[in-house]
Amino acid sequence: MVSTIKRKSLGFLNLKESDYLGKGRERACYIHPEDNDKVIKVVYKSSENLNQNQLEHNYLSFLEKKGVSFSHLSKCFGFIQTNLGEGYIFNRIKDFDGKTSKSFKYMVLNGVLSPNLEIELLNELKRYLIDNNIIFVDIALSNIFCQEVSANKYKLIITDGIGGKRTGLKSKLYLYSKLFTKYKVKKQLKRLEKRYQKVIKEGILKKTRLVSE
Template identity: 40%
Template sequence: MLILEDKDFIAKGSERACYLHPKDNNKTVKVTYENNKREKNKQSQKEISYYKQLQKKGLKNWKHLPQYFGEVKTNKGHGFIIELIKDYDGQVSKSFAYYLKENDVEKYKRELEKYKQYFIDNCIIFNYGMMPKNILLRKNSETDFDLVLIDGLGDVSHFTLPNKIPYFARRRINRRWDKFVNKYLKK
């Protein structure tokens, strides 16, 4: 069992909390916390399942997703381990929402285009949890950035069979992308 301490706490969403891995400062542990209004965290189950599908599919390019390292039992509940997204200077990357408050979305147009193309090229489905606060902007240098989805991976639809066919998966990605842009990036 992995012991997570309060000093290792990074962030908390509506159902899950993230902790720095106590034995590896390049990894983080996501756990469903108690009293989150749900007995089981379907979000974590779907995300873990989707990460496993990507691994089975042989995904080599994790540029826009944190790499997945498996499930773990912790003193705070069941969790899973993913890469901790850091900037070139070693600092934990900040959310895309943070940078959108400082700068206009136009500054990140190139990064957004590469980000969308990554999902299309790899047929990676994201859900409606993809919003600026669930995307980190990783600084590779002062002028080079990557967007990294840390929450909202996988499909929450009941009918997911079309996602296995690239043509239909890309159509779903494009529709969700348009909703994402219209809801969060247009003023």
């Protein structure tokens, strides 16, 4: 379970270029300068109906109120003001040895795990999303991290892309219509499977993954 999801700002931080990790279509991600176990997502490209921090906050708050387990979701700790704008704090996904976990895309692309283990982990994640009726709307494998929880024991954790993409009717239906959400969950999981197969082919073409896999 997520510890707290606060809308109230938790203070102010000065983010530097050295804290930068990467960026998506709307948000940039930084290492928390005062806590190496956390990251901060800052919106760098916003619009009236597209603010991923607020949308994610609304959806995570909704899941928390429902008592949903956050076992396969990155835990969040509230908002904070930064020199680059308002940020949303999440835990940084790390392996049991303290190293930063790799994305599932990296693991699949490079054939790090056996095909059977990949499928087992992916099926476990799918069951979690179905059982808890959670929308994984941006199904990129780079939004899933593969955490080594103990030696050779792994778990997939979604770090981005849940809930709605923009403010509107669909984002409200995800909160208030179980029937629509169930339909959307199943639809997205089919897309996730196709994306997984696409990354496998990409790895084979790049010769980073064995053809026999």
